[in-house]
Amino acid sequence: MNIFAIILIVIHILLSVFTFLGAQFKFLHVHKYMFFVVLCLPFWGFLAVMFLHFEVVLKQDDTIAVGVQKMKLDSVLYKGITVEEKKNDDSLVAIEEALLINSPKERREIIMDVLNDNPKEYIEFLQKAGNNEDPEVVHYAVTAMVEISKENDYVLQKLGREYAKNPDDIDVLTRYCDFLWIILEQNLLSGQVELMNRNLYSQLVSKKLAAGDNMEDYIRYFENEFALGNYTIAGEVLSKADALYDDSEDIILLKLKYYAQLKQGDKIKELLKDIQSKKMFVSRRVKEAIAFWKS
Numbered sequence: 347m348n349i350f351a352i353i354l355i356v357i358h359i360l361l362s363v364f365t366f367l368g369a370q371f372k373f374l375h376v377h378k379y380m381f382f383v384v385l386c387l388p389f390w391g392f393l394a395v396m397f398l399h400f401e402v403v404l405k406q407d408d409t410i411a412v413g414v415q416k417m418k419l420d421s422v423l424y425k426g427i428t429v430e431e432k433k434n435d436d437s438l439v440a441i442e443e444a445l446l447i448n449s450p451k452e453r454r455e456i457i458m459d460v461l462n463d464n465p466k467e468y469i470e471f472l473q474k475a476g477n478n479e480d481p482e483v484v485h486y487a488v489t490a491m492v493e494i495s496k497e498n499d500y501v502l503q504k505l506g507r508e509y510a511k512n513p514d515d516i517d518v519l520t521r522y523c524d525f526l527w528i529i530l531e532q533n534l535l536s537g538q539v540e541l542m543n544r545n546l547y548s549q550l551v552s553k554k555l556a557a558g559d560n561m562e563d564y565i566r567y568f569e570n571e572f573a574l575g576n577y578t579i580a581g582e583v584l585s586k587a588d589a590l591y592d593d594s595e596d597i598i599l600l601k602l603k604y605y606a607q608l609k610q611g612d613k614i615k616e617l618l619k620d621i622q623s624k625k626m627f628v629s630r631r632v633k634e635a636i637a638f639w640k641s
Contacts, residue, residue: 567583
């Protein structure tokens, strides 16, 4: 390696360190995730960081300060963003609307607040933000999702090694299953990577169920096989779950989903008739499903 190449490498390292310290101690008005851009994209990444920094300093194009400090958000639209199903959906504003209606300043406040809070709780928001018309919003959203994927890979590999050493430890198996399901639910995987992880999950949850029945595991097992298109296996899992938890609303909804996918209209009618004959007390979500299939 010649001297010129060594000098370039040293400069790249220094610029990367400068960016990291600048974001950490707030004398650069960029988010800490920009460090990875500089690290992975020599020189050009640093130029991009400096461009963003000076754009903020000079307050061009309605840009806001994007340091790591917690932003104060009073926007009603932002308060409507949630991933909890228990809250009243009527009071929420769709993420798409939050990104479309707000001004560039508000959109960037929203994305920065999410990044400074807990990005993993707002995967759906980040995915929507990744398709936004604002390039700065897209940049931060994509960078955050890449970082989440890297953290997921690290934890998953760690759990995989732990499971390989303790294959009969139910606690290790449970943690491995739970974390892998969280990753699958994030919808950040695709192609062969998703297929590989879904097949792995089926193996793990099947082994876990062999050690003891658990309705949540049956539901996840069904959903995973359903996503894989393995409807025969999904049906077998559903039958076992139904035999154990036949009055569960979750199982009822899974049966409706399964029969609909297989276009088994007679089965749907039979299920609805059975629910009515038992005079079961059902929640709003089941009532809506029943009303849909009756219409």
